[in-house]
Amino acid sequence: MRKSILEGYSKRAGLGVRMTDIHVDTLVQDMGCKIEKKNDAFKLYHPDNLPFPSYYQFRKAVLDSKGLRQVQVTLYGKERVKHSLPHLGAFTERLANLLESLEVDAFRVGDRATSMYSDDPMSVLCVARGICATSGEVVGIGMSLGSETSEAYRAMLFSMAIPKSKLGQLFGLPITDQEWPPKELSLSPTSDRGPGSKDLATELEERFPMREITPSNSGQSKALVESSQPKKTKTEGPKRFKLSHLDVMEMARREILRACSDNHTSNVSKRLTPDMIDHFGRLGLAATPHNLWNYMSDRMRSDGVSIPFDQAVRAFCRPVRLVVFNDGVWLGQRCYRSEELAASGLLERPRPGLSVEVSGYVLQMCVRTLWIENKGKIMELNAVLRLRDDVGQLMMTLDQLKDQMKALARIESITRESSQGAKAEYRRAFKEAVGKDWDAGEVKTGSPKRPSGTTAHEERVVKGPERKAKRA
Numbered sequence: 505m506r507k508s509i510l511e512g513y514s515k516r517a518g519l520g521v522r523m524t525d526i527h528v529d530t531l532v533q534d535m536g537c538k539i540e541k542k543n544d545a546f547k548l549y550h551p552d553n554l555p556f557p558s559y560y561q562f563r564k565a566v567l568d569s570k571g572l573r574q575v576q577v578t579l580y581g582k583e584r585v586k587h588s589l590p591h592l593g594a595f596t597e598r599l600a601n602l603l604e605s606l607e608v609d610a611f612r613v614g615d616r617a618t619s620m621y622s623d624d625p626m627s628v629l630c631v632a633r634g635i636c637a638t639s640g641e642v643v644g645i646g647m648s649l650g651s652e653t654s655e656a657y658r659a660m661l662f663s664m665a666i667p668k669s670k671l672g673q674l675f676g677l678p679i680t681d682q683e684w685p686p687k688e689l690s691l692s693p694t695s696d697r698g699p700g701s702k703d704l705a706t707e708l709e710e711r712f713p714m715r716e717i718t719p720s721n722s723g724q725s726k727a728l729v730e731s732s733q734p735k736k737t738k739t740e741g742p743k744r745f746k747l748s749h750l751d752v753m754e755m756a757r758r759e760i761l762r763a764c765s766d767n768h769t770s771n772v773s774k775r776l777t778p779d780m781i782d783h784f785g786r787l788g789l790a791a792t793p794h795n796l797w798n799y800m801s802d803r804m805r806s807d808g809v810s811i812p813f814d815q816a817v818r819a820f821c822r823p824v825r826l827v828v829f830n831d832g833v834w835l836g837q838r839c840y841r842s843e844e845l846a847a848s849g850l851l852e853r854p855r856p857g858l859s860v861e862v863s864g865y866v867l868q869m870c871v872r873t874l875w876i877e878n879k880g881k882i883m884e885l886n887a888v889l890r891l892r893d894d895v896g897q898l899m900m901t902l903d904q905l906k907d908q909m910k911a912l913a914r915i916e917s918i919t920r921e922s923s924q925g926a927k928a929e930y931r932r933a934f935k936e937a938v939g940k941d942w943d944a945g946e947v948k949t950g951s952p953k954r955p956s957g958t959t960a961h962e963e964r965v966v967k968g969p970e971r972k973a974k975r976a
Contacts, residue, residue, distance in 0.1 A: 505555065505557060508530070509557060510566065510569055511534070512534045512535075513526055513530070513562075513570075516530070517575075517579075518578065519579070519580075519581055520579070522579070523559075523563055523579075524559060527557075527562045531556055531557075532548075536551065537556055538550070599637055599638040600638070601638060601805045601806055602638050602641075602797060602801060602805060602806040602807065603636050603686075603690040603806055603808040604637070604690075605638070606636060606637065606643070607635050607637050608632065608634050609632070611630075612631075613629040613630075613631060613755065615747070615748040615755075616629075616746065616747055616748060617629060617748055617750055617751055617754075617755045618747060618750065625747050626649065626751075626752055627649045628650065629647060629649060629752065629755055630647065630649070631645065631759050632645070632646045632647070632648075632656040632657050632659070633660065633763060634664055634690075636690070639772065639775075639796040639797045640770055640793035641686060641767050641794065641797040642764075642766055642767055643686040645659075645759065645763045646658065646660030646661070646663060647759060648869070649752065649903065655822070655868050658820040658821075658822075659868065661819075662821060662867065664687070664688070665687065665811055665815075665820070666813060668680075668684035668686070668764075670813075672760075674867065674870050674873055675756065675760055676872075676899055677757055677760060677761060679761075683764065683768075683794070684764050684767065684794075685798065686808070687810065689809050689810075690808060691809060753869075753899050753900055766793070767794040767797075768792050768794050769792065770792060771792070772791050772793055772796055776791060780796070780799060813882070814882040817875050817882050821865035821866060821867050822867070822902070823864070823865055824863075824865065824866050824874070825861055825862075825863065825864070826861065826862050826874070826876060827860075827861055828851065828859055828861070829854055829859050830851055830852075830854055830856060831851070832851070832888070833845065833850075833862070833864070833876060835871065835874060836906070837908070837909050837912050838887050839890070840886060841886070841888050842883070842885045842886060844883055845876075845883060850862075862878070863876065863877045864876040864877065865882075866902060868901060868902045869901050869902075870899065870900075871887070871901065872886065872898045872900075873885070873886055874887075
């Protein structure tokens with residue numbers, strides 16, 4: 505009978521299929537039971553008077569064989585069971601070194617940035633943050649507009665691989681390597697398998713093998729990074745949103761400093777071992793991800809991998825085609841230069857008035873700086889203004905630069921139209937004042953003669969009386 509029970513359960517069990525239904529179908533279809541109605545009541549019986557299990561006998565046999573957890577997972581699904589059960593032990597118990605495990609996730613910022621060219625809200629800013637699962641340190645941050653795109657994840661990996669002082673320089677922020685020290689990649693990032701991370705897994709599979717990709721909407725699989733995200737208070741009533749007074753670049757800079765701040769404000773005291781407690785206590789250190797990172801890094805307890813800056817640019821920044829003229833390298837209507845570029849001889853390659861194309865790389869959220877390939881080396885260039893002015897206005901995203909190029913194209917169209925109108929207006933004013941056309945005259949052969957006679961007299965009158973030089 506036990507064998508028949510387990511076979512009947514295995515045949516019919518599935519998501520949403522209840523045990524009572526499996527029990528009845530097994531008795532009727534597999535064991536040959538019949539249904540009898542007597543006095544308005546229904547009763548199961550076996551025509552050959554063979555024994556058959558009651559519901560509780562059936563359920564006990566299944567639980568003894570499969571276990572309660574497996575039966576619940578089969579009925580309700582992994583996610584519901586996972587969220588309904590308490591987690592046993594700390595998530596960090598399996599970890600010993602920095603960057604042994606990296607958790608990657610993204611969140612949408614609660615307020616909307618204001619457009620640079622109007623008071624309208626921009627698309628939501630999506631922030632991808634990588635967190636060292638061992639220390640809780642935010643080790644990388646990347647951003648994109650509108651949704652979780654691979655661009656945000658690639659920018660996050662780029663920021664992981666470079667010194668944070670360099671990240672601060674790119675975004676115009678006063679960040680030092682001492683206050684934000686990580687500059688290594690992890691070989692085992694864990695993504696939440698959202699739209700962006702799926703692209704990331706595809707593009708970076710060979711460089712950074714994804715050891716574990718967790719199901720979407722599975723927060724417990726990434727509990728450390730989920731719990732570290734900025735919290736948003738849920739409100740009731742009509743739909744509303746907060747329109748920030750910050751533009752996109754200002755908001756991106758805020759999120760970078762928020763990540764740095766979290767490293768100095770989050771409490772990781774529950775992760776400290778007895779030796780760590782003794783060390784932190786003697787030095788009077790706060791139990792923050794930053795101090796825990798420094799403690800473990802000083803003891804060479806890190807699985808992080810460093811890569812050269814050039815390699816990080818090629819791996820994670822967006823490839824673009826750039827145009828080289830004699831005065832600089834151009835991305836759209838923006839010019840870039842550097843002392844290294846001037847010394848390289850690259851600007852001497854194009855003939856005057858002509859251009860050549862080169863390969864380059866940009867960080868989508870900050871195009872004040874870009875990099876070009878020149879003879880197998882990466883060369884860094886900075887944007888320049890055509891007039892002396894505030895260089896802070898060069899801080900913008902690639903999309904904003906494209907919008908600015910469209911705005912400039914509209915301005916050039918207006919300028920051409922206005923120029924034609926102005927030319928016509930001043931020609932009209934001239935004819936009205938003088939009574940002749942702007943370019944009235946006739947073409948004669950030969951060279952003009954030297955003025956003489958009345959013509960010479962007229963010329964002397966026009967020039968006015970000559971002034972004699974005084975003697976010293």
